[in-house]
Amino acid sequence: MVFSCTRCARLGKTCVKSDDSDRCSECVKEGGRSRCVEMKPSYSDAEWRRLVRAQHSIKDEEEALLAKLLRLRKQERLLRERANEFISHEFQAIEELEELEREENRTHEEQGKFQKQGEDVECDAQLASVSNDPSLTQMMNSPSFWENFDSAVAGGIPSPTGGNQSSSQ
Structure with a gap:
């Protein structure tokens, strides 16, 4: 490392010195x-080495922080995923x-429809048993039907005044 002489430094000139000369x-x-x-120089070689070590230390710390930043960004990306x-x-x-x-609701609706259809069929059967069939209605409204009606034959209780003797025991 070459340093300027005192005169060149004071005058702001470029100090060029040959290795075999004592003067610039x-x-x-x-x-x-x-x-x-x-x-x-106003500083010693030890101070210069400390300065260089400090610069290297800062550079190493910067690289470590950059590696940590990259690792944290990768972790953040993985967490987002x-x-x-x-x-x-x-x-x-x-x-x-x-x-x-939705499937459960469809099943309940279908069950409701089947239940309603079953009730409708039951109602239809009940209506059919007491329907306004003219022949049945006319027959039941006729006084002669009831005069000749034998409750023992129909599965009812036999009357004590008449009826079939073989049925009453």
């Missing part, structure tokens, strides 16, 4: 009137539950 080019031009004294998977799974589960509910 500016001091030689001046003549013999001034001495060419090389300036010593996992959250998206959770949300997707939840939506799928909700859709499946809604489909099951």
Whole structure:
């Protein structure tokens, strides 16, 4: 490392010195009137090495922080992907539950229809048993039907005044 002489430093000139000379080019031009004294650095080699080590330390720390930042960004991306998977799974589960509910509602509606049809068939059967069939209604309204009616034959209680003797024991 080459340092300027005191004269060149004071005048702001470029100090160029040959290895086999004790004086710089500016001091030689001046003549013999001034001495060419090389300036010593205001810091020692140990201080210089400490400065370089500090710069390397900062650079290493910067690289470590950059690696940590990249690792954290990767973790954040993976967590976002996992959250998206959770949300997707939840939506799928909700859709499946809604489909099951719709299917259940359809089943209940069909059961209701079948039950109503069963009730309608039962009502139709009851109506048919007491229908307004003119022949049955006319026959039941006729006084002669009831005069000749034998309750023992119809499965009823035999009357003590008459009826079939073989039926009453």
